[in-house]
Amino acid sequence: MLTELKAQPADKILQLIQMFKDDPRPVKIDLGVGVYKDATGLTPVMRAVKAAEKTLWETQTTKTYTGLAGDPAFATAMAGMILAGAVADDRIAAVATPGGTGAIRQALELVRMAAPQATVWLSNPTWPNHPSIIRYLGIPMREYRYFDAESGAVDFDGMMADLDAVKPGDVVLLHGCCHNPTGANLNMVEWAAVAALLNRRHAVPLVDLAYQGFGDGLEEDAAPTRLIARECPEVLIAASCSKNFGIYRERTGILMTIGDAGLRAVTQGNLAFLNRQNYSFPPDHGARLVTMILENAALTALWKSELEEVRLNMLTLRQALADALRAETGSDRFGFVGAHRGMFSRLGITADQVERLRVEHGIYMVGDSRLNIAGLNAQTVPVLAKAVAQVIR
Structure with missing residues (x-):
């Protein structure tokens, strides 16, 4: 039976994750995987979740x-x-x-x-x-x-x-x-x-x-x-x-x-x-x-404040990237990045240019130029902007 199975096409995002892991360069940027990351590159456990887990551990009496x-x-x-x-x-x-x-x-x-x-x-x-x-x-x-x-x-x-x-x-x-x-x-x-x-x-x-x-x-x-x-x-x-x-x-x-x-x-x-x-x-x-x-009102308030921190951080990164791209390219071609919302934007560059970002600069994003804004931080925004400006010239 198993001999009849056909190989399935690799998931492009999961493939990108593995390529990033295998890249030996000390300086590299992962903008492919769709998870939120803080300024240190960590996807943290929210304090509200930790508090709820502690209460659950102390009070839960069954796993049925x-x-x-x-x-x-x-x-x-x-x-x-x-x-x-x-x-x-x-x-x-x-x-x-x-x-x-x-x-x-x-x-x-x-x-x-x-x-x-x-x-x-x-x-x-x-x-x-x-x-x-x-x-x-x-x-x-x-x-x-x-x-x-x-x-x-x-x-x-x-x-x-x-x-x-x-x-x-x-x-x-x-x-x-x-x-x-x-x-x-x-x-x-x-x-x-x-x-x-x-x-x-x-x-x-x-x-x-x-x-x-x-x-x-x-x-x-x-x-x-x-x-x-x-x-x-x-x-x-x-x-x-x-x-x-x-x-x-x-x-x-x-x-x-x-x-x-x-x-x-x-x-x-x-x-x-x-x-x-x-x-x-x-x-x-x-x-x-x-x-x-x-x-729980207290936990709801804590969670909402943490979620708002996440949202505002991504908005800050969006605008910083739009500003940096404007400065590096001398145009408003990427101004839409600041107006978009959520974790993702498409830069609108070609697949070949995306590949150059990976090969020449260690910057990983999906081939259609989708990047995870939350994968950036204050230090990597200018690095990405310079690299994008180079590959589109």
């Missing part, structure tokens, strides 16, 4: 199973953080998942089970795992224009023109905030227009919310998702706690559905069924920490 959907308190806490009452609770069904990737996978499994003829529409570009999972599940897929590489902004007219071809029952995957890989986001007027178009076309939005709190603020980043939830009769939301709680390895995510209250019980049962087929009971440790933090 929770339930197929996870602890209901986690779903309640996450619905409060993401939706904040935008829709009635009796319209929401939810299951805990192994990270945001697990939530996306379960959402697509649900689509395939409920609407096997539906096409899933993705932004061009999008996170590479989106099309990878969709192809693996055999779900029809199409793209809509999203990013204008010349301006570094959203191609909103192109997006709306493409989405006008969406058919009833199709699913449109939207990045709730901090678009990955571009960092370019819709404004609220544009979000309202998207919601109206989806309703007119009778399509279902699937919101991938992986970076709430990393862009303009915890509440501001949730505003588009809340608008979609209020305006659209059916919504799927896949959310991750990896970034905003810094618990990457705990694999903590959630899939929420919003629909008619009369369908909630059936929907909840189907979500639990899908969990049972894929992994039975979802991981609990990270979900329990998140629940403890969101249920």
Whole structure:
């Protein structure tokens, strides 16, 4: 049997991580992997998470199973953080998942089970795992224009023109905030227009919310998702706690559905069924920490202050990089970097220039020129700017 297996293409980001590790140069910069790093290059454990873990260690009396959907308190806490009452609770069904990737996978499994003829529409570009999972599940897929590489902004007219071809029952995957890989986001007027178009076309939005709190603020980043939830009769939301709680390895995510209250019980049962087929009971440790933090006013305040520090640090790095690139290149070609939000931006340089950055300067980023802003610090920003200026001359 095993002799029939074919080699799978290497994941480009994981391949980049290994190349960085194998690089013997003492001075090198990793801008590929999508994790937050502080000025020392460490991805720290938040103080609020540490405090919750200490309390959990002291008080937890069992490690038995929770339930197929996870602890209901986690779903309640996450619905409060993401939706904040935008829709009635009796319209929401939810299951805990192994990270945001697990939530996306379960959402697509649900689509395939409920609407096997539906096409899933993705932004061009999008996170590479989106099309990878969709192809693996055999779900029809199409793209809509999203990013204008010349301006570094959203191609909103192109997006709306493409989405006008969406058919009833199709699913449109939207990045709730901090678009990955571009960092370019819709404004609220544009979000309202998207919601109206989806309703007119009778399509279902699937919101991938992986970076709430990393862009303009915890509440501001949730505003588009809340608008979609209020305006659209059916919504799927896949959310991750990896970034905003810094618990990457705990694999903590959630899939929420919003629909008619009369369908909630059936929907909840189907979500639990899908969990049972894929992994039975979802991981609990990270979900329990998140629940403890969101249920405790003091821990919530501490966590929010830490998250705000992370967000402001990335904004500072963004502007510093935009300024340094302007100084080194003598142009505003990269000014959009300061306007983008979240961990990522696309510089808009060629694959050959990205390769020169790696070979000649020890600077690692994805081949499409996506860089992780959080991989920089005050010392490496000018190094990157000088190197970019050299390779584009």
